[in-house]
Amino acid sequence: IHQHISDRLLSHREVLQSLRSFIEVTPDLTDSRFNAFTRSPLQNNPDLHALSFNTFVRDADRAAFEAAMGRQLGRADFQITERSVDGILQRAGKRDTYVPVTLIAPAASNQRAIGFDIASEAIRWDAVSRAMPRESGLAVTAPIRLVQEQRVSVLALAPVRQLGAPGKPLRGFAVAVIRIGQLLDAAILPDQSPGLTVELIDPYAIGETHHLDDSPPSNGIHPPPLQLESKLRFGDREWRLKISADERYQALN
Numbered sequence: 336i337h338q339h340i341s342d343r344l345l346s347h348r349e350v351l352q353s354l355r356s357f358i359e360v361t362p363d364l365t366d367s368r369f370n371a372f373t374r375s376p377l378q379n380n381p382d383l384h385a386l387s388f389n390t391f392v393r394d395a396d397r398a399a400f401e402a403a404m405g406r407q408l409g410r411a412d413f414q415i416t417e418r419s420v421d422g423i424l425q426r427a428g429k430r431d432t433y434v435p436v437t438l439i440a441p442a443a444s445n446q447r448a449i450g451f452d453i454a455s456e457a458i459r460w461d462a463v464s465r466a467m468p469r470e471s472g473l474a475v476t477a478p479i480r481l482v483q484e485q486r487v488s489v490l491a492l493a494p495v496r497q498l499g500a501p502g503k504p505l506r507g508f509a510v511a512v513i514r515i516g517q518l519l520d521a522a523i524l525p526d527q528s529p530g531l532t533v534e535l536i537d538p539y540a541i542g543e544t545h546h547l548d549d550s551p552p553s554n555g556i557h558p559p560p561l562q563l564e565s566k567l568r569f570g571d572r573e574w575r576l577k578i579s580a581d582e583r584y585q586a587l588n
Contacts, residue, residue, distance in 0.1 A: 339522035344569045350376045355493040355509040373440040382518040387439040390507040417455035427452045458542045466492040473570030477540035488514050515547040530583030536575045
């Protein structure tokens with residue numbers, strides 16, 4: 336099970352690194368080019384909820400960015416957004432930098448995410464701040480719930496640089512949105528047996544959610560007879576994989 340999960344995460348890392356490289360060598364990036372490049376990876380990896388490019392926007396460039404996005408989308412009222420305390424999308428408050436979703440695929444199911452500033456929320460900003468100085472590798476968020484749905488996911492971010500420019504300044508981030516619960520379902524299925532429970536936990540998560548799968552955490556009152564734990568790394572995060580077996584599994588095995 337550990338190997339199956341590791342293989343799925345490796346596949347996602349390779350997809351994201353390929354996307355990062357594609358964006359870096361495609362300065363004139365359009366919706367059609369982005370969708371064409373991401374179509375196959377999304378079809379082959381159903382646990383990838385979305386792939387996006389999030390532009391790094393300084394406050395001085397915000398008005399120009401919003402105007403350009405408005406023309407591109409045919410929406411004169413386009414603006415960079417954030418969530419209110421009630422979870423409603425609203426115009427993002429003024430700050431030094433923004434990291435709005437600029438291109439995303441599949442577009443049809445993720446329209447609400449376009450323009451959302453991932454730097455506006457603490458868990459996402461934690462990963463953005465770790466990704467900004469990187470030349471390579473991934474920064475990964477703690478478990479989150481998406482703007483466009485409520486399943487538990489993580490974002491993996493790979494910094495995109497302006498190649499050829501002095502100092503290779505930051506253009507933004509290639510981002511993969513991964514449904515970990517769906518990833519676990521696909522990875523575990525070949526070995527699934529009655530009485531076998533698999534949990535994936537982020538022990539260092541800064542938010543309320545520590546479970547990466549969609550199941551509720553066990554209460555620990557009646558621990559199973561057999562339980563194995565191991566560590567699992569993805570990008571710059573270390574997760575804990577917990578596999579439990581009750582009497583049904585032991586009877587069948």
